[in-house]
Amino acid sequence: ALRDITKRKKYHEELRRHRDRLEETVRERTRELEEERQKVLAILESIREGILVLDEGGGIVMINPSAEEMIGMAEKKAIGRSVEKVCPYLEGINLKLLKELEASGDTVEREVERSDGTRRVVEISSYPLVGEGEVVRGHIVVIRDITERKIIEKERLERQKLEALGHLSAGLAHDFNNILTAVLGYITALSAKLGEEGEAAELLKRAQEEIYRARGITEQLLTFTEGSGEPLKMETDIKEVVEKSTGLFLSGSSCKVKLNVDEDLWGVWGDSAQLTQLLGNILLNAKEACGEEGVIEISASNVKIKKHPSLPKGRYVKISVKDNGEGIPEEIQDRIFDPFFSTKEEGRGLGLYSAYLIATRHGGDIDFESHPGRGTTFHILLPSTGKAPRREIKEKVGEATVGEGKIRVLLMDDQEAVLDSTSLLLKELGFEVETARNGQEAIERYKRALEEGEAFHAVVMDLTVPGGMGGKEAIKRLKEIDPNVRAIVYTGYSNDPILSSFREYGFSGALKKPFKIEELITE
Structure with missing residues (x-):
């Protein structure tokens, strides 16, 4: 018997084509899934955060390379283990806590010591892995290394504290320096009366x-305040600064000190108080490095620089401080001048940073060379005057004269004690002194003296007068009255930027309170 199987053949043919299309669809979908899987794996491998994928019971299903490095365990070894047992990073981390983090959106932090001995801070968060029907099928744990962020936050907080302290110190410094100026003036006047001989003198x-x-105490606090710390540059006897700093900061030390300073050492253009602070920080650093039986060598010499990576050619004074301590580890040498970097438990990390700021603000440079087990040498370069400074300035009573009369000085300050002590001392030295309490009064006295033919040879003014006209405003009016007026400004605000650019404001000289009478006379 014959059967017509055309329809059946068509059916089988259609079934085969349908199967082929289905297999091709499956293959295409499989390729797409594999591509998506590879993309996800590539993303996971490129992420710096550690990623752990857990099943419903908290067992590890997958981890990325960053997580492998963090937990110190390869993925093959970690898979199947519970999350709380894989590494110290996750100490105290369990499924219950992860669910609490997922519900609240919070994170937890852990500080741990890694296998290489370094301590790191990590932040751990968790997210539910939701499947069909909004059922939680697992958990994704993210571990972030936030060590650098913590360091930055700490540094920012330290900066804010220092700035707040600096602003507070500026006001205190003004009052403190006014008191010191008055006391110094009275002591100097008494010294002039007693003479230079004897125990009392x-x-x-x-x-x-x-x-x-x-005065240096308040300046140290102001070094780090924004907009402050600019040096009041004048011809400074750096030989005297080096010798006094050595005695001051190394006194009581068991270290052997060798001091070698050129006799004809040039002067430098600088702020003696700040330079003392700079040297003090370097000397204290050397003192700590040496320990009980160390040797510290200090030298200062004149150098002519023709080529330098950061300084113009010219004449400089080079100061070197060498210790025979353990040296600075190579891995931290690039960071020793960074603010807040310290290897000491209680260190603030500001000493060398301060030294760097002062050196560069003086147009100089500071560098070092260090060898493990052989010690460290710091080298400081400061622009010089090119000549040795006058090392003796002595004024005697009766020498303050010009022509046939005495030198007339107009002294302006809002502090009675400063006016009294400074005018007393100037009179003791032979000057004729008149006083004023504010800028307006000083202008009136100066104008009247000029009209009466008894002009002042110099005007000495306080920069600021609370509630009145200070020197900054008064100098403009005085210049209008007499373009040739010789005015010297001083202030207890030792961080005021006018001090470092006083000529731009019309002043002939500038001083910081408290000042030596020799400095005022020299100005």
Whole structure:
């Protein structure tokens, strides 16, 4: 019997074509899924955060390379283990806590010590892996290394504290320096009366030096304040600064100190108080590095630089401080001048940073060379005057004269004690002194003296007068009255930028309170 199987053949043919299309669709979808899988794997491998994928029970299903590095365990070894047992990074991390983090959106932090001995801070968060029907099928744990962020936050907080302290210190410094100026003036006047010989004269001289050194305390606080710390550059005897700093900062040390300073050492254009601070930071650093039986070598010499990576050619004074300590580890040498970087537990990391700021603000440079086990040498370069400074300035009573009359000085300050002590001292030295309490009064006295033919040879003014006209405003009016007026400005705000550019404001000289009378006379 014959059967017509045409329809059946068509059916089988259609079934085969349908199967082929289905297989091709499956292959295409498989390729797409594999491509998506490879994309996900590539993304996971490129992410810096550690990613752990967990099943419903908290067992590890997959981890990325960053997580492998963080937990110190390869993926093959970690898969199947519970999350709380894989590494110290996740100490205290369990499924219950992960679910709480997912519900609240919070994170937890852990500080851990890695296998290489370094301590890191990580932040851990968790997200539910939701499947069909909004059923939680697992968990994705993200581990972020936030060590650098914590360091930046700490540094920002430290900066804010220092800036707040600096603003507070600026006001305190003004009052503190006014008091020191008055005390210094009275002591100097008494010293002039007693003469230079005798035990009393020596004690008064020591008191003068200690008062002047006290000014550096407030300047140290102001070094890091925004917009402050600019040096009041004048011809400075750096030889004296080096010798006094060595005695001051290394006194009581068991280290052997070798000091070698050229006798004909040039002066530098600088701020003696700030340069003392710079050297103090370097010397204290050397003192700590040496320990009990160390040797510190300090040298200062004149150098002519023709080529330097950061300085113009010219004449400089080079100061070197060498210790025989353990040296600076090579891995941290690039960071020692960074603010807040310290290897000491209680260190603030500001000493060398301060030294760097002062050196560069003086137009100089600071560098070092260090060898493990052989010590460290810091080299400081400061622009010089090219000549040795005058090392003796002595004024005697009766020498303050011009022509046939005395030198007339107009002194303006809002502080009664400063006016009294400074005018007393100037009179003791032979000057004729008139005083004013503010800028307006000084202008009136100056104008009247000019009209009466008894002009002042110099005007000495305080920069600021609370509630009145200070020197900054008064100098403009005085210049209108007399373009040739010789005016010297001083202030207890030792961080005021006018001090570093006083000529631009019309002043002939500038001083920081408290000042030595020799400095005022020299100006």
